[in-house]
Structures are given as structure tokens and as C-alpha cells.
Amino acid sequence: MVTLRTGAGSTPFILDMPIPPGLQHAAEKALKSYSIFMILDKFPTLGVWGVLLPLSRNYAEDGKGVYRHITSFLGQVGGDQNDIERLKSRYRQAARRIGLPIPTSNQPTGLFFAAMGPAQAQLGILANALVWMALHHGPPATEDTASARAWQRRAVTVRCPNHTRIQATVRFDQSAHIAQRFDHWRRGEAANGEREGLLFDAYDCAIASFLRKRSDIVAPPKVLWSGAELAVEPEPSRHRQSITLGAFPMPVAAGSITRIPAPWPEKLSWRCRNHSQDIHLAPQPGEILLFDADSGALLSRERQDARITTVSAERLVILSRHAFSSPSFGPAIPAEDPDFRVAWTVNGETLEFEDGQNLEISAPDEASIWLDARSLASDGSRRLLSCEGAVVVKLDAEIGGRSRILRATLGEVRRFREITVNSDGIARVPFADLGLSITDAPQKIRFDVLAPGAAGDAAARAELSATAWIWPGVARIDGDPAVLPCPANYLPAHSVGLREAPEGLVVDDRADVETPVIGVSAEGEIREFSLRLDREDLWHYHVPAQTRSRVPRGKVLVFGHASTHDTLTVRSTDQHADILALGTEIRGPFIGRTSWEIGAGLLEEATGDDRIALRRKDGRIDLLARIRHVDDPRNIDLTMEDDRLDLSLDYRGEIDAIRIDVRRADGASVVADHSLGRRPVPLPTFHGLSVRHDPTKKRLAISLPLDPAAAPGRMRLLYRATGEDTFHPFKDSDGADIALGLPGDTDQADIACLKNLAGFLAHKSPFALGDQVRSALQPAYEQAIREISPSRMIGPIKAALLDMPDIKECAPRHDLAGAAPWIFEASGTAFSGLNAGSGLAPLAQLASQPQVTGLPDPRGDEPMQSWLEQVAATSDMPLPFAPDRLEAAFQALRYRLGDTDLRDIVTDDLLTGTVRLIAAAHVADLDRLRSFDNGGGGDPLPARIAAAIERFARAAALRETDAHVDALCTRTGLPRAEIGQALTLMLRAGIEFFVYFRGLWSQAAQQHERQT
Structure with missing residues (x-):
């Protein structure tokens, strides 16, 4: 007698077991030689396999009769109704004994086709549905059983509405085996057995019918909750991707999170190559979004009148257009977009909406697996989890019993643990029970739920699976500065904001990064996790650019006119600390709060004390930053015509004279002064110069005639402060002189002319004037290069272009790579x-x-x-x-x-x-x-x-x-x-x-x- 064993944790479809050809031939011979009823009683796996095999081969290929195919293959079962009913009863009992959740219904769809998998004649139909789903909605998230299961069900619901037996097969597949094997095909892996080979061939034909390739399967961006905002994360792909916010498309970086600024639209348009698609973003009226609070992943979109929903997560973020409350959080608060309400809650609670509707949140009814652990760091939507957590498994105890084996795979190491679900069908296995409390390197760990008796079986197939990055031995990151153990797979080249020290990895407060990043590798995969830290730090909000950046400890901030309305925010958990802001003392700012904003009124004027610091209870001063105020111009307006130049700007301080310094490429120069007060100036003024000065508004406007026949040049504007004798150049807050390029003609360029032009272009230009100097002088500069070195020899131009020294400690900025x-x-x-x-x-x-x-x-x-x-x-x-x-x-x-x-x-x-x-x-x-x-x-x-x-x-x-x-x-x-x-x-x-x-x-x- 031949005995077939499914193996612990086999696929949901018994026909997908890879069986050697010789063994399969012997099994078929045994089925035809002995009574099928005896085989179902004594060898249930073989019996169930034998009943389903002829259906898989012949259904829809040689008619759609069900029992004709079975009885013809077995040869010993009569075609009368009594024999058929007896066969169905014995088959149902055998199937449930080996763990197949066959329903009590007598209909052949649930009885046979669900557990059989798609018939060979229907492989093309299933393949077309899954390929369509992947091309239009992205590949399945195979690391998440619940998401992958929903993905494959949606595919057949949309594309196979009249194929009830294919839908039954896919619904039966609670472990998302179909989606997982589809993703293996997408990645180019080999088929597992003859039957799956036929399915993989069907996938090849299906994607060819769409005139596409496997590499074209790119998922639309996933919707996430990131901090306090909605965000999207595009899938890594070699193709360019973009989303449309407003009127114009915006490129998005594959594999990185793009936060969506408020107001949040209901839909975003996503484009990849020639394919475009709308992505649902913000909840519509009457709809709520449920996110995993730890990972930010979108778990579900539900109607608020659904009354009940199930999610595989412990902690949740709820987003809705309508006011609601939860027992643990209370009334929801306005989100970043005030049209929405947000609350943080836990699974098992009931949301109450202002219109009287309730929504109960509970664990899934179907078999599920999820992880309950806090995040230490994140890389996009991937999280690095703490070692203090648990694997949570939900099972139907009536199918396959209450016991299972949990297998954790860490690289080449596998650990097994027997689990038994409670009366609610739930089992929680702490990470510590799997040895994850022992300090080790961060790594990707796969958790599999296997059938009973699979302990020690490394090849046993999983009923349920979940994968996550976990840092064994690290429960939390404490201290400021924080210190972490240095893992064996630490990658300095993929880390930032950390420095190696004898005690481990220390978070460097002086690093100019907003969030420290630790790079690690495992099984050839590299991850850059941004650490979640409770830091004591200073943040700079720059109003004109609408940007917020972290200020490294001890940095000198330059405040000019562009920073007039800027603010600083100090964050600390030290309730006894005071803030010193440019000499102003702010007492007890962190009593009842963890951050304090220093307004523009305190920061605008220079004082004798330039420190932003914290004063501790014991009197110690911890410097956060220093501020240097500069008197730079602002609101610069420039108009140039062929014969006239008009320049106006705001300035700070008190001035009583200006100087105009013009240098030409041919060596000519003109320097002229103009008095704005009663004091005389040392040099005469320009002929035709017009100056308007408003000392109340502190605005200066000059109008200067230009000579179109003169050589190209550079004009600087200088000022004399009241009570001083020296003229200083107007500068912006970056230290660049307010200088203009003057276009002109050169009769014949020489080395001196080229050197002067290069020198004019080598200076840093004011940000407010953009590339005005380059636009005015670049044509003459390029012409001079062509005339002096027509044969492209370096000798004639070496001294003029290459040997240009740095100018006031600034690298020369004239163009070499484009002009020559x-x-x-x-x-x-x-x-x-x-x-x-x-x-x-x-x-x-x-x-x-x-x-x-x-x-x-x-x-x-x-x-x-x-x-x-x-x-x-x-x-x-x-x-x-x-x-x-x-x-x-x-x-x-x-x-x-x-x-x-x-x-x-x-x-x-x-x-x-x-x-x-x-x-x-x-x-x-x-x-x-x-x-x-x-x-x-x-x-x-x-x-x-x-x-x-x-x-x-x-x-x-x-x-x-x-x-x-x-x-x-x-x-x-x-x-x-x-x-x-x-x-x-x-x-x-x-x-x-x-x-x-x-x-x-x-x-x-x-x-x-x-x-x-």
C-alpha cells in the first residue's frame, strides 16, 4: 500500500504537493486497485488526493460534469445517487481529519473545488485575473497574509464574476498561497512541481496578452500614516513614477515616503510609464481609514455604518471626516487637515460617531497572524521592532484543532514553539519565548504557523506567515545622547548621525541630520532605519521656505532679513530646565509640555548674549546654538535695459553714502560716490546717476546709465555707515556681495580680458539676483575662450581659468565643464x-x-x-x-x-x-x-x-x-x-x-x- 503524507503545514491545495513521478504512478494504481472507501478511512490523504485528481485534470476540459470524472477514474464507484452520497460523506470526513476545512454543505463547489485548487482547464482564467490585478493594482504584499489574501480575492471577484468555483478556491486559500506563489513567478523563481509549472506557463501567456513584461508589474504607492500626516510610498522600480498634486505631476522616489501636505485630496493620480491610475487617499464622506499605529500601514477602508470590522493589529490610528470618540482616547482631535478627525485607539474597542452610529473593531474571524511590538526605527513603511513583543495567531479551533507549531526563521537558524489557542481562538507567543531577548544583530525574521507535529521540520509549509525586522535584545533606546549596541551587521556607509565608541553606537548631537540612521544588512538585503528617539534638541522654522530643520548642537545660525520671521522650537523632557534666548530668561517652559517656541520677536534683534541654551536645576548651562545677526539687504528689484540699470533694495542700519565700483574686462574701472546725508564723500558721483533714498522705510533705489559700447564688466554696490569713514559692500546673509554683471562688447579678447571675465564669474552671486552675473557675462566669456584657444590647447588659458585662486575662501564659480x-x-x-x-x-x-x-x-x-x-x-x-x-x-x-x-x-x-x-x-x-x-x-x-x-x-x-x-x-x-x-x-x-x-x-x- 502506498501512503501519502501532506507534511506539516502543507499548501491548502492537496494537489499542489510535489510528488515524484514514480510515486504518483504507484498512488494512482493503488486508487484503482482498492476500495476508495477503505482508502478514505485508513489513508485519508491518499483518498482525498485521489478524489480530486480527476477533477483537476478533466473538469472543463472534457465537460463540466463532476461525478462522472471521479467515478470514471476510480472505476469502483457506481453512478447511482446512493454511492455518490456515500462517497461525499466519507470524503468530507477524511478531508476534515487531515485539516482541510471542508464545509458541511453538500454542493460540489464547496465540497470539492475549494480544496482542489483551480482545474487545469481554468488556469488561464485565474492567471489572467491575477496578472491584471498586478498590473493595475500592484503585486501582493506577501509578507502580510491578510493583505495578500484580500489581494487575490479582489482579483477573482473583479475579473471572474461568473466563475464561482474559481472564487471558492481562492476564498478557501486563507494562507494566501496563490498570491505568494504568484509573487515567486513575478521574481523569476522556478515552479514547484508539474502542476504549478502549468500555472506559471499560464502567467507567462497572460502577461504577454497584455503586451507587458514581468518587470512592468509595479504597485501603485501604498497609503500610509506618517507621524501626523497622510503619505504615500511608491514601490521600488526601475521605472519613473509621479503623482499629481494640484495642476502638475511631481516625481516620487521609489521606496521612500512622500508626505502629502494638507488639504488632503480624496484621490491622487499616479503615473508609471504609460500607465496612470487614481489612488484613493483621504477618506470620503461616511468612510473611515484604519492604520496600524506602529507601522503606519493602511489596514482597511470601512464605511462607518458597517457596524463591525476586523483588523490584524493591536494599536490603531483612525481617520474620519466626521467627529467620533473611542473609550481609550476620548473625542477625536482635528488632524493636520482640519476637515478630518484623528484618534489613536486599540483593537477591541467600539467607535462612537456623533450621528449615533457605532463601529466595533475586533480581531479577524479568519485565521490570521500579526505582530504586537513597538517600533525602534523605520525605513519607509518597514519597521525595526523591539525585542519586547509577541506573535499573535488567530485560528478556527474546529478546523485542524487548537494546537499548532510556530516556527521562527532567523537566517539559517530555526526555532519552534508549540502553541495552543484559547477559547477565543487566539494565542500570543512572546518574542522572548523564541530566544529574541538575547542581544543579537537586527535581522529579518519570518514567523510561520505549521500543522501539529511539524516541530523540527525546516521544510514544512506554512498555513500563515508574517515577516518583520526585529532587533533581538534591544527593548528600547534610552538616554540623551542615546547609546545602542553595535551590531555585527552594522554598515557605517549606510549610517549617519552615529559614531562608534567603546560603549557602542552613540547618537551624535552635533551631526547635521534630522534623524540618525543605522544601516544594517541581512541575507543580502540592506536597510537604512531612521531611529525613533526622544531627543532634547532645537528646531529652526524658516518662514520664507516653509521648512523645518533640526539644529545641530552648538551650530551658529545666521539671521539676516530673510530670517526676520523665523522661529526656534526647543524640545526637552527636563521639567526643571529654563531656556536662555539671547539673554532673555524663560522660566519653567517644560512644566506640563515638552516643547517651547521662541518667537521672532525675541530673535530679531541682536543682544549682548547670542546664546540659545538650557539652564539646568543645578545651574549648568547646555548650549544648543548661537545666533549671528547680519545687516543684509532684502526685497532686491533689478531692471536692466540696453542703456540703463535700475536697482532697489531694503537695508538695515543707518547709512549716509553709497559707492559704485565698476570693473571692466578690458581693465578699465570707474569708482564713484554719492552722499545721502550732509557728510561729503571722497569721490565724485557718476554723470547721470539718480538715487532715491527713504531713510524711514530704509529703502534705496539707484538708476544708472549704461554704455553699450563698453567692455563687459561687474558692478559692486557699497555703503558707508553713519559715523564711519570706510565703505563696505552690501552683502546678503550668505556673504555674497551685491554685484551685477554688465554686458558689453570686446573688440579682441586677450589673456587679461579672459582672466578678468573668469574672475567676475568666479565670485559667488547673491541668492536674490539668481544667475544675473552669469547671464550677462557668459557669452563674452565663452567667446574669449574660443578666440584665445581655438585649437583647444590648455597652455594659453591655463593661468586665466585653471589657476584662479579661491576668492575670500570661496571656491571659484566660473564654468569650465560647459564652456570648455x-x-x-x-x-x-x-x-x-x-x-x-x-x-x-x-x-x-x-x-x-x-x-x-x-x-x-x-x-x-x-x-x-x-x-x-x-x-x-x-x-x-x-x-x-x-x-x-x-x-x-x-x-x-x-x-x-x-x-x-x-x-x-x-x-x-x-x-x-x-x-x-x-x-x-x-x-x-x-x-x-x-x-x-x-x-x-x-x-x-x-x-x-x-x-x-x-x-x-x-x-x-x-x-x-x-x-x-x-x-x-x-x-x-x-x-x-x-x-x-x-x-x-x-x-x-x-x-x-x-x-x-x-x-x-x-x-x-x-x-x-x-x-x-
Whole structure:
């Protein structure tokens, strides 16, 4: 006799068991040789399998008769009604004995087809439904059984409304086995057995009928509750995605959370490639949204008149358009969008609405599994859970009994625990019972519910599953600054705001990050978790930009006119602390609250005390920040015509004279003064100059004639303060002089003219005037380069363009990469002797780099990734190309982006936008490059800048820089001069990357040229 065993925790469909062909043949022979009633009694698994097998093969293929197929296959069952009723009764008993929840109904749909799975002739129908669902609503969330189950049920309800037996099969599948195996197909995994192979083939045919590919299956963004706002999280994909807020589409970063500002619309339009779809966002009238309070995930949309709903979560966030209350929270409060009400509640409570309706929230009636634990950190919608928590399992004790086995899988380790549900069908297994209270690295853990007797069976299939990241041994993060254990899988390159110390990882209060990020890896998956900390810190609210940022401890904040209405918020849990704000004492601000706002009235005027600090009960002072006030202009208006210039601005302080300083590219200069009071000025005024001065409103307006025939130039505006003799330039709060570019003509450019033009463009421009200087002078600058070096030799222009020293500790800002990209194609000897202040002196290292053999083809597919793999695998790499050179390059890049004026390329609105567009191109395996960026967690932009520099260096090695810059202009739609300036500043910030890769690809190009 042949015995078939389902194995603990088998799939819901007994026919999906992978059976060797020889064993299957023997099983079929036994079924035809012995009485089916005896087999059902003594070998129930084999009997149930034998009853369902002919239906699966022949139903809808050779007619839709049910019992004809069964009796024809078994051969020993008569066709009269008594034999059929007897067969159904014995089959039902056998099925329930092996744990199949066969209903007591006598209808064949529930009796046979639910547990059978789709018949072979109906695989195409099911495949079409699931593929349609995936293409239009995204793939199933297979880590969440309840969501995956709802996904597959919705697919067949919408696409197969008349196929009741397919719907019964899918409803029967409470473990979401169909959705999980569909996701395995989507990821390109192999089918498990012959029958599933037929289903996977049907998926291939279905997606081909939609003229799409597996990679086109991209989920619409998930709706989340993030802090106090609605948010969406797009699925990671190689395709660009955007959502429409208002009139224009907005790109969204795959895998990151995008918060939706109030007012919240009911729908958002999402677009990916040529597919667009509406996403339901805010609740409609009469609808409520239930979120998991720990993860932020949307659990359900319910009508408030539904009376009862079930959710798989312990703590909930409820959002509604209508006022309501809950026993634990009380009346709901206005949300960020005041048209909605929000409350935090727990499962098992009843919501009461103002119109008298009630909604009871309870655990699911169906078999379910969920985790009850607090979050320590988050990465998008994924949470890193505390070790103090529990696995909660809900079962129907009448199906398969009250006992099960819980299996926890941690990498290669598996732990088993027997569980028994209580009278409510619920079992809670604390994490500690699974060994998670012992300190270990954060890791992804899978919890599976298995059939009884499966303890120790690593291959047993699960009835229910749930997956989460958990930090064993870490219950909470205490202290300020907080200290965490340093895990074995800690990734410094994907972390930020943390520093390694003997006691562990310490949260660095002086780091310029809003939220510390810890990067960890497990099973090849890298996660960057933003820590949830109860910190004592200072927040800066900048009114013009409507931005809020955390202020690192001890930072100096510059307050000018742009900061007139800014406020600061101090957050602390020390009820005994006082606040010192520029000498003003605020006593007991944290009694009954944890934050205090320092208004603009206290911050606007400079005092003798520039500190923002906390004074402790023992008298100790903890400095949070210092404030420096600057008298910079504001409300700058500029109008330029061919023959006249009009400039007006507001200023601070008292002034009694102005000076206009004009320098021309041909060497000519004019300096003129104008008195605004009774005191005389040392220099005569301009002929035709008109000045209007309102000392009450402190506004100055000048009108100056222009000479169209003069050479291009730069005009600075200076002032003399009342009671002083020295003139000072008007500056904005970033330290840039108020200067204007004056267009003009040059009869014949020479070296001196080019040097002057480069010097004018090298200065930092005021934010309020944008790129006015560049717009006025760039045409003459480019023309001078073409005239002086028509053969593209560096010698004639080296002193004028490359050897430009830094100006008042600011990197030169004239465009090299757009106006003369061929400069960077020159050999290393051409760059010898450059001034260190130019930021380009390391280019001379190109002349003395050692030879490296076996380099990848720079024209091949993904050469940078190939080289980085080679670097990681080679231990004796020459020093200039060793891995630590890339690490040092990242350190230098981050220093310049954080502590020098080159930070403008990541903080200035216009310039930053250009840099991000240049660096936005797809970079294959960006994580491999980021692995050299220690402290780069949460911010891939430096690595993207490094990748953009590598591409430019490769183009320079291949002498294709002109084409490269043209391609950037085509891809971004930005003018060449704007691309050129941004790319030049990127090169100055990451010059070590350019030297590294330019030397590398020059050698590689020579090697592969010789080979061909």
C-alpha cells in the first residue's frame, strides 16, 4: 500500500504537493486497485488526493460534469445517487481529519473545488485575473497574509464574476498561497512541481496578452500614516513614477515616503510609464481609514455604518471626516487637515460617531497572524521592532484543532514553539519565548504557523506567515545622547548621525541630520532605519521656505532679513530646565509640555548674549546654538535695459553714502560716490546717476546709465555707515556681495580680458539676483575662450581659468565643464603648478599614476561596477587605486558639502536642483559605490554626485566630454551654461573622484584600443 503524507503545514491545495513521478504512478494504481472507501478511512490523504485528481485534470476540459470524472477514474464507484452520497460523506470526513476545512454543505463547489485548487482547464482564467490585478493594482504584499489574501480575492471577484468555483478556491486559500506563489513567478523563481509549472506557463501567456513584461508589474504607492500626516510610498522600480498634486505631476522616489501636505485630496493620480491610475487617499464622506499605529500601514477602508470590522493589529490610528470618540482616547482631535478627525485607539474597542452610529473593531474571524511590538526605527513603511513583543495567531479551533507549531526563521537558524489557542481562538507567543531577548544583530525574521507535529521540520509549509525586522535584545533606546549596541551587521556607509565608541553606537548631537540612521544588512538585503528617539534638541522654522530643520548642537545660525520671521522650537523632557534666548530668561517652559517656541520677536534683534541654551536645576548651562545677526539687504528689484540699470533694495542700519565700483574686462574701472546725508564723500558721483533714498522705510533705489559700447564688466554696490569713514559692500546673509554683471562688447579678447571675465564669474552671486552675473557675462566669456584657444590647447588659458585662486575662501564659480569641457581631456602634465586654492591642483597627479592591468572596457556595459568588483576582490591594488582612496574621496566630498561654501550645491535651491538633475541618471548597483561612503546612510546624493563625476571622467578619458555635456543638456532640458557651472562645482567638490577615475579610464582606454 502506498501512503501519502501532506507534511506539516502543507499548501491548502492537496494537489499542489510535489510528488515524484514514480510515486504518483504507484498512488494512482493503488486508487484503482482498492476500495476508495477503505482508502478514505485508513489513508485519508491518499483518498482525498485521489478524489480530486480527476477533477483537476478533466473538469472543463472534457465537460463540466463532476461525478462522472471521479467515478470514471476510480472505476469502483457506481453512478447511482446512493454511492455518490456515500462517497461525499466519507470524503468530507477524511478531508476534515487531515485539516482541510471542508464545509458541511453538500454542493460540489464547496465540497470539492475549494480544496482542489483551480482545474487545469481554468488556469488561464485565474492567471489572467491575477496578472491584471498586478498590473493595475500592484503585486501582493506577501509578507502580510491578510493583505495578500484580500489581494487575490479582489482579483477573482473583479475579473471572474461568473466563475464561482474559481472564487471558492481562492476564498478557501486563507494562507494566501496563490498570491505568494504568484509573487515567486513575478521574481523569476522556478515552479514547484508539474502542476504549478502549468500555472506559471499560464502567467507567462497572460502577461504577454497584455503586451507587458514581468518587470512592468509595479504597485501603485501604498497609503500610509506618517507621524501626523497622510503619505504615500511608491514601490521600488526601475521605472519613473509621479503623482499629481494640484495642476502638475511631481516625481516620487521609489521606496521612500512622500508626505502629502494638507488639504488632503480624496484621490491622487499616479503615473508609471504609460500607465496612470487614481489612488484613493483621504477618506470620503461616511468612510473611515484604519492604520496600524506602529507601522503606519493602511489596514482597511470601512464605511462607518458597517457596524463591525476586523483588523490584524493591536494599536490603531483612525481617520474620519466626521467627529467620533473611542473609550481609550476620548473625542477625536482635528488632524493636520482640519476637515478630518484623528484618534489613536486599540483593537477591541467600539467607535462612537456623533450621528449615533457605532463601529466595533475586533480581531479577524479568519485565521490570521500579526505582530504586537513597538517600533525602534523605520525605513519607509518597514519597521525595526523591539525585542519586547509577541506573535499573535488567530485560528478556527474546529478546523485542524487548537494546537499548532510556530516556527521562527532567523537566517539559517530555526526555532519552534508549540502553541495552543484559547477559547477565543487566539494565542500570543512572546518574542522572548523564541530566544529574541538575547542581544543579537537586527535581522529579518519570518514567523510561520505549521500543522501539529511539524516541530523540527525546516521544510514544512506554512498555513500563515508574517515577516518583520526585529532587533533581538534591544527593548528600547534610552538616554540623551542615546547609546545602542553595535551590531555585527552594522554598515557605517549606510549610517549617519552615529559614531562608534567603546560603549557602542552613540547618537551624535552635533551631526547635521534630522534623524540618525543605522544601516544594517541581512541575507543580502540592506536597510537604512531612521531611529525613533526622544531627543532634547532645537528646531529652526524658516518662514520664507516653509521648512523645518533640526539644529545641530552648538551650530551658529545666521539671521539676516530673510530670517526676520523665523522661529526656534526647543524640545526637552527636563521639567526643571529654563531656556536662555539671547539673554532673555524663560522660566519653567517644560512644566506640563515638552516643547517651547521662541518667537521672532525675541530673535530679531541682536543682544549682548547670542546664546540659545538650557539652564539646568543645578545651574549648568547646555548650549544648543548661537545666533549671528547680519545687516543684509532684502526685497532686491533689478531692471536692466540696453542703456540703463535700475536697482532697489531694503537695508538695515543707518547709512549716509553709497559707492559704485565698476570693473571692466578690458581693465578699465570707474569708482564713484554719492552722499545721502550732509557728510561729503571722497569721490565724485557718476554723470547721470539718480538715487532715491527713504531713510524711514530704509529703502534705496539707484538708476544708472549704461554704455553699450563698453567692455563687459561687474558692478559692486557699497555703503558707508553713519559715523564711519570706510565703505563696505552690501552683502546678503550668505556673504555674497551685491554685484551685477554688465554686458558689453570686446573688440579682441586677450589673456587679461579672459582672466578678468573668469574672475567676475568666479565670485559667488547673491541668492536674490539668481544667475544675473552669469547671464550677462557668459557669452563674452565663452567667446574669449574660443578666440584665445581655438585649437583647444590648455597652455594659453591655463593661468586665466585653471589657476584662479579661491576668492575670500570661496571656491571659484566660473564654468569650465560647459564652456570648455575639453580642458579635462588633457594629460596630467598640463595641470602642473596649479594654485591649491583653485581646487584643481590634484589634477597634476594624473601625470604619475602607476599602471594597472586587466581593466574593464570603458565603453562596455557598466564599467564602473565591474571595476568596483575588481577592487573588492584584489588585495594588492596600487595605492592610488586602492579602496581607501575612494573612502578618502568620499570623506573629502562630504567635508566640502558640509563645511565649505561648496555646500551650496546641495542647499541652494536653483543650484541644488541642477545638481540633482545631473545626478539623477540611473546608476547600476549604486550600493556598491556607497559602500565606500562611511557615514552615508539616509543620503545617497554624495554617491550619486560621485557617480556623475565618474561618468564625466570616463568621457574625458575617451575624449568625448563635449558629447557628454550635450547629452546632459538633452536629458535635463537645462541650458549648457547652467549645466556647466553645476558640473564644475561638483568636480571641485569631488576632485579626488575625477583624478581617480580619469587616470583609471585613460589606462583602460589605451589597453582596449591596443587589443582592437
